[in-house]
Amino acid sequence: MANLIKQASDQLREILLGSMGRLVASGAVPPEPVSDFKIEIPADKSHGDFATNAAMVCAKPFRMAPRAIAEKILGELVLEGTYFDRAEIAGPGFINFFLSPRWFAQVVNTVLEETGTYGRTDTGEGKRVLVEFVSANPTGPMHVGNARGGAIGDCLASLLDWAGYQVEREFYINDAGNQIEKFATSLEVRYLQLYRDGVELPEDAYQGMDIVEHAKAFAAENGDRYVDADAKTRRDALVAYALPKNIEGLKRDLGKYRIQYDTWFRESTLHADGSVMEIVRKLRDSGYTYEQDGATWFKATEFGADKDFVLVRSNGIPTYVVPDIAYHYNKLVTRGFDKAIDVLGADHHGYVPRLKAALTALGVDASKLDVVLMQMVFVMRNGQVAKLSKRSGKAITLVTLLEEIPIDAARFFFNLREANSHFEFDLDLAVEKSSQNPVYYVQYAHARICSLLRNLAEEGIQPTELTGELMQQFTQPQEIELIRYIAMLPQEIDTAAKHYDPSRITKYTVELATLFHKFYDACTVKNAEPQLRAARLALCAATRQALANALTMLKITCPEKM
Incomplete structure (x- = not known):
């Protein structure tokens, strides 16, 4: 369960502490305790893969300009054998670090080794x-x-x-309390209406046809034997008949929803x-x-x-x-x-x-x-709030929704936004087979990679381990950016779990699919030179696995053909 972003960040912290320790030992800086420094991933990758404010927070205890401290830290850095290739100073004293080809190769190889478990972490410690x-x-x-x-x-x-x-x-x-009492009243009235005139349904009772259907089915089994029974006996019998059927219905419908x-x-x-x-x-x-x-x-x-x-x-x-x-x-x-x-x-x-x-x-x-x-969800059709199912003409429920749209679309769409935001569910978009439909777009990326792997396998070409030598073949920014984002999956899972936000994972899959399409459009795989083809094929296989793992986590299918 490797998290190579975290491993690189932790390693960088040790590198920096080692450098500062050597500075103190040599007398180049005073032996003063320093505040905790940050290690971050810059949004602009020209600023490195990681950046730190270590020199900035040392300015006060070391009584020295941040840039001067940064230069001293760089002078004592030991990067040999680490994930990092080089470092440079930026602005008033930030230090930017650049990952080596070894790290990028390890990302791809880790995905191919861990396969269906890639992305899993042990952050929860089994709690x-x-x-x-x-x-x-x-x-x-x-x-x-x-x-x-x-x-x-x-x-x-x-x-x-x-x-x-x-x-x-x-x-x-x-299955207790006021709602069950109301359920009993509603069933009782609908049952009695089958045999007596003038029995009115209270305004606050359940008005749905499901109550009528339960009453009719109960009457088909029991006839009028409960019409003259005392109210408690009648109500208890009706609830005992209808409630288990409703619960089984809940289990069935939710099971269909995976x-x-x-x-x-x-x-x-x-x-x-x-x-x-x-x-x-x-x-x-x-x-x-x-x-x-x-x-x-x-x-x-x-x-x-x-x-x-x-x-x-x-x-x-x-x-x-x-x-x-x-x-x-x-x-x-x-x-x-x-x-x-x-x-x-x-x-x-x-x-x-x-x-x-x-x-x-x-x-x-x-x-x-x-x-x-x-927050609330609004179901939209043709740009308007939809009140009824198009197919059945009934109010839109979980069941009628799944009659109209694929289960994959429902699970994906409902996790496109944070739970605390209002959400408009576009029924037309959910069934559209185009790149405008985010779940179709992601599944298409998965199927596209599967097709590529399948076609090359028929020619006897299989993904291989990505060595440092093969990694040197990568010169295009689309290749590097795709690997960086594959590496983010364990980190995204941890962050999403911390914030109880599954929408981070749907967004991750959309962005990963986008980066793959950019890579595939810019970098030929099948017609590349053998070594470069091998490297790119390994990257394609790793991308497919990361996509499959994220979709599987959401219980969304991963089609191999579309």
Whole structure:
């Protein structure tokens, strides 16, 4: 699991510290401690592959002009046997370093050696992370927001896995509380309407045709035997019939979307085993509650929340937030995850600090809970917001969306922007087979390389190890720039994992495809001289592998022909 950008940066730090150590030992500079210096990758590659401000931060302790210090540092540099070829001073004292052909050759060879694992890092040190996402109410179909949450959450989990974390995916089934009561009411009314006149559906009930279909199917199996039953028996029977079917539907539809969960966690289990009321007891015993108007309130403001909130209503029923507190306590304490990550809609903005306040009061490190707040998605067709599926004429849900566009496009498009930004999903672009469609553009680059490798293999020409001698064949800037960017994949994975941002990986694939197309248009492979052809073919194979690994991480197919 080589990260050659990091290895070069770490090596450069040692080179610089060694140089400064020799300066101190010789008396050329005073033995004063220096501030930590930065090593960065310049945007303009004419300024080197890496640059440092080491001489600048030494100006005060060494009581010397930065440029003079830079000259002394350069005088003591030992670059022999390192990844670096040369260094030069820029401006008032920055030092720019240029990588050697050996490093570039090692990048290509590392990709070809590590193949399907290239890009993986051990940054996460095997820490256990639970990613909970979608968690749609099992009372109806999943909407387009769930489609975005599914793509973001699943790709985030993959990203963290590639960054060295031990990751589990979880769906939280809200099978208790008000929404289930509303579900029961809706089913009950639709069932009774089949046998009685004048039964009205409340305005706040679920209005969808899925409820009608459940009621009809229930009646087909049971007839009118529940019409005259007591309301609880009737409602329980209807929910027991319809809810498992909805949950199976969620599993089926998310499976089609290439999402497989490790755990489907039921809220009802927290009520059944007493976990919900145990949370209230713990907070009460700790002195963090008070009674007002017959209700039990939590002193959330003592823990940074904007206001206190009710835990238990005056009728003795806990509010919706208590099971949520119990659920997160279960994640972080009972099951002992090092980190819990929730992917939620932006409407949960005020909910998060209240949840963290309760966890803190319970003695849990609330920093172990991170929440990715996801903004709205607008589905566009012909430049207008699309309300209905073109094919079915129904409201656009996850299912109807996947009837209209490829799964690859859905997963890729929903990860084109950071979760906290509004996103317009262009249905027309998603099905377009052109370079304007980013997923098609990236997949085409992969297929183009596969075709090249296949054609040359038929002539008995295979990619070989890229030696330093072969590396000397590279003289075009497109070749070097492509290798540099291939080397960035492990770094991009670590950065994307740190910021919980899978969109960095989609952007990486688009840029890598762009750099490959530029290289391929400027540098012939098939008709090059044998040594240069061998070097370029190795670079093509490494590019294909980096593209394939990034796409595989996102669970997007890598076609070999298009």
